[in-house]
Amino acid sequence: MGYIRNAVLIHAPVEDVFRLTNNVRTWPELFTEYASSEVIEETENSVTFRLTTHPDESGTQWSWIAVRHTDAERKSTRSERNPSSGPFKHMTIRWWYDSVGEADTVMTWEQEFSMKPDAPFSEEHATNHLNTQTRIQQRVIKERIEARYQKNEQPEELFRGIIVGNYKPGSEDKIVEAFARSDATELPHLVGVKSRHVWTQGEIYVHFVEARSSLPTILKEYIQHPLFKDVKAELDQYVSLIYPDLPPMAKQIYSWTNTDGQQQVEAKSAESTSDKKVA
Template structure:
């Protein structure tokens, strides 16, 4: 018999976590591994539903019917998966939730299973796979539930900067491809870049970057990094400064607004 048990701490009240994670209809948006969840029959304390996974890297897609019973008083559930085309002869899953104070919850998942005789994997392989996937899904659910409950930890401070220039008409695909190759490499992680957005308007090129450092700092620190130089040189063949004295064309932020504060940025400040 295979067995795994994993727990995660979610920074949200236990009743909210219990409610949000036990609505099987929303599982495709709560988990990353499910494509659909179809409710077949439902009562106050139980639900029978069909889960279908997303297609995996090997082209496999699995679907099965499960019955799930809920103990609202204990804040726990018990699920049993019907035998399906997958490798499991039996799969029992128990979830339970324990509050830590008023604003934090420990969510625990326990799984017991046996494999079919003709299963293509061993019990050890299945255990290792389920253990890995459970930890991944619990981390995803933690993040999404905390976002929904408005209890996610404060995000790191990121700077925003804009590079402005003139670009060659018809070079949009080449510019996008250069950044795509860069963003698939280790470079964004090295530079601390969180996101980038590139727009064109007429012959004007606008490149917005969110990063852990300001754009002038990044350019100064990494101008001689081989990969940075390669991407910059490629983009520079299509994009030029508005005028020589504005190279590299980093705009200055003069005003910022949020829901909670309004601030003016001195004219001499570089874009953040």
């Protein structure tokens, strides 16, 4: 039985490290070894996906299917590789995250595995290889996450976006309940939403969001997530876009800010995006 365990200290809050490292769709950008990550099936607390590596020294690409279970409360995951793929007879991977103060996280990875009789390399070779690669990937992830959360505690960059629509007057309580239920889950932490504000007037609905990613990016990466689909399905009963054939986000064309007497004015061109990055 092969076994390895490695940990790394990351200078970033545990919620952010957990969110960034557990979105398997973005692993090709987070890791250096994966060429693609394809989600096959997803539920609230688990995801089945296929990983494919970049070609190794011999030009071989490895690909396998894994099932990953998430415990958001403990900040931990457990993954099982599909035994029908790859050289491993079985592979269990556990990740867990522990906060150190308010600004640091220890991320620990543990792997248990055994090899198939016809595997092209021995268990000892696999152990040494996985140990080396795990340390490399943890270091890469540490560097990439810390690039977003510098030690000098620069102000956090946020994106602002507004969704404008029509709503059914009298459904305000239903809309509030839908958002309250959704915001009590791990979804806001997962997608990086920092705040939301919803206004209504007449039949007009305005939804203002501040997040660590732009609204188009959030929609692209998470629109198929079960928690996202649940709240969208509920809100669709009461809210509809005014212009369904246009992008859902309103386009910002002008902003004015008075900060400590220093006035900042910014006019947006017609080609500008709907989201505004702020610090």
